[in-house]
Each structure stands twice: as structure tokens, then as C-alpha cells.
Amino acid sequence: MAIWSELRNLVRWLLRRSDPPPPPGSGQRHQAAEQAAARRRLLDQAQRLRDSRWYCEPTQIVPDVPMTLGQLTGYGTRGER
DSSP states (O other): OOOHHHHHHHHHHHOOOOOOOOOOOHHHHHHHHHHHHHHHHHHHHHHHHHHHHHGGGGOOOOOOOSSSSHHHHOOSSSSSH
């Protein structure tokens, strides 16, 4: 019976133990590594956009309309059509 009691106490002690805390500064190193990886991803994406020359493609060209809305309706004219 004493063996089971000791074994139970040992298991309880092992379960209560927490993992040792990480070494000081490891969180900062982890954050710096994540920021560097994010920076590389952004720079790679920017390079791909520059290489694709998306900014050089022409936008939609709207043709000039010879008459304005005022000329079509006569609004703002002195009765001249």
C-alpha cells in the first residue's frame, strides 16, 4: 500500500511541476525573427509587383464627349440652340 501512495504522490508532484521558464530575452528574439520574416515577405511581394510592371499598364481611356450636358439640354443658354 505504501508503494502506491508514494507512486501517487510522485505522479501528483510531476503533474504539478510546470515547464521551466524560457531563458530571458527569448521572446524578443522570437519576435525579431517573426518581424524579419514578415519584412522579407513584404519586400518579396513588392519586388514581384515591380517586376510585373502593373503600374505601367494604361488605365481605361474615356473618350472625349463633344457636347456637354448643358449644350444638349439648353440649360444655361440664352435660348440659342
